[in-house]
Amino acid sequence: MSEALQRALGAAGPGPTPTPALVLGPAGSGRSALLFRAALAGPRALFLAPRALQRLPGARRGESGPRGLQVRGGFLYPPSLRELLRLLASLPQSLPGPPALLLLDGLEQYLAGCPGPQVAARLSALLVDTASYFTGRLGTDRQGSAPCCQLVASMQVSGETEAEDHLCVLQRYFPAQCCLCPDPAAALGQEDCGGDRMFRARLSQPGAADQEWKLGFGLDGEMRVSPVPWGCAEDPGAADTDRTAGAGK
Amino acid sequence: HVLSQHGLRHSRGARPLPACGQPPPPRSHVPARCAAQLRGRHPTRLATLISQHTVRPCREVQLSVEEDGGHFACSSRGAFERDKKGFPGDLAWLKFVFGSSAVAALDLVDQHSVTRIVSPSGRAVYQVLGSSGKLYTCYASCHFCTCPAFAFSVLRKNNSLMCKHILAMYLSQATGACQELSVSDQQLASILLAEEEEEGLGTMC
Numbered sequence: 001m002s003e004a005l006q007r008a009l010g011a012a013g014p015g016p017t018p019t020p021a022l023v024l025g026p027a028g029s030g031r032s033a034l035l036f037r038a039a040l041a042g043p044r045a046l047f048l049a050p051r052a053l054q055r056l057p058g059a060r061r062g063e064s065g066p067r068g069l070q071v072r073g074g075f076l077y078p079p080s081l082r083e084l085l086r087l088l089a090s091l092p093q094s095l096p097g098p099p100a101l102l103l104l105d106g107l108e109q110y111l112a113g114c115p116g117p118q119v120a121a122r123l124s125a126l127l128v129d130t131a132s133y134f135t136g137r138l139g140t141d142r143q144g145s146a147p148c149c150q151l152v153a154s155m156q157v158s159g160e161t162e163a164e165d166h167l168c169v170l171q172r173y174f175p176a177q178c179c180l181c182p183d184p185a186a187a188l189g190q191e192d193c194g195g196d197r198m199f200r201a202r203l204s205q206p207g208a209a210d211q212e213w214k215l216g217f218g219l220d221g222e223m224r225v226s227p228v229p230w231g232c233a234e235d236p237g238a239a240d241t242d243r244t245a246g247a248g249k
Numbered sequence: 250h251v252l253s254q255h256g257l258r259h260s261r262g263a264r265p266l267p268a269c270g271q272p273p274p275p276r277s278h279v280p281a282r283c284a285a286q287l288r289g290r291h292p293t294r295l296a297t298l299i300s301q302h303t304v305r306p307c308r309e310v311q312l313s314v315e316e317d318g319g320h321f322a323c324s325s326r327g328a329f330e331r332d333k334k335g336f337p338g339d340l341a342w343l344k345f346v347f348g349s350s351a352v353a354a355l356d357l358v359d360q361h362s363v364t365r366i367v368s369p370s371g372r373a374v375y376q377v378l379g380s381s382g383k384l385y386t387c388y389a390s391c392h393f394c395t396c397p398a399f400a401f402s403v404l405r406k407n408n409s410l411m412c413k414h415i416l417a418m419y420l421s422q423a424t425g426a427c428q429e430l431s432v433s434d435q436q437l438a439s440i441l442l443a444e445e446e447e448e449g450l451g452t453m454c
Binding site: 085086088089090092116117118121122124125126128129132133136137168169172 | 368370371372374388389390391392393395399400404405407434435437438439441442
């Protein structure tokens, strides 16, 4: 799955075998925006979240719909953990075709108040199992290669939420992790960021060197992505720009 | 007696201590690379490794497997015959990696306790009839089992790779000892969610 994140962040090209990825970051670090970007940049995606976001990708304030339909898949909003589990268990019956990207936003909201590690493990395992089932349904493409349904989930981490107690369990099922944190250079005033909120995204995955990007969010929610110069990005080209919603989430 | 004085006891299935003055037995027949792979989090890799070692079930044969200069015997009920031209010491290998779970898992395989349940949509899940008579659900694509041992030893204590039910599932896949059962899509969804109420999701989340 991390391939979808790499594509969203502008590092195209073949990487290691896609593995489920977890996007971790504090409030306002752009977790939802990054997932939306992955949905827009890739193939048919299914986006799951506890509730609809206030704005869809590329929409201006007050707009809600049409541009969001560019996500070739759909949005589903199971409001509780129980509903999410039921949805995942019955997705094969309810979808017309298999998605190639399964996105879950707001994992911390589903796991809030759940005791013990087994609930987190069950949800993670069901997500992985569902993505694995979709992979089997995708078959082979025209080039003869077998596409994979990639899985990406996001969770807020702040050091205070209950769901973070389950992090070590989640990491069993999500070998790749993309950590978002405030950019230290911008925080110290060493860089002119033009009033944008700046974050660093560090992607760690088995069998590959870590990669790092800078994310900037303007007041209008616009998200800019650029590879960190000394990082391992394959294509340190011009910074990409995308107007995204939910950047403040 | 000495062990008792120090408050230590042999646990069931533990490797016996070497006699005083004798060198300890070699720790492993398993290459470090293999062990590292087994500790990874990709169950399909494990299934591949097991299947590559030509483990074959044999219900009738009494087996003795040499291990570390000593030997332990398998009863006929749980015996697995290794291919003499194949990987040596399959049972020792399993026991080294999985401890006492290996023999328990082989028992489950031998009793045909593993059932692969598949629905018309093609989605599959495994159910394992535990030694207590209770059914546990294991997912086909990743490590998850609804048994208490998985929650405690694997998830909470992190001192086991997997429970005996998951190991039995892999061994059944490798040996073709799985039973097959077809159900409707709705029934499969119910099996995937069977433990929901027991976990208290209805009240807690």
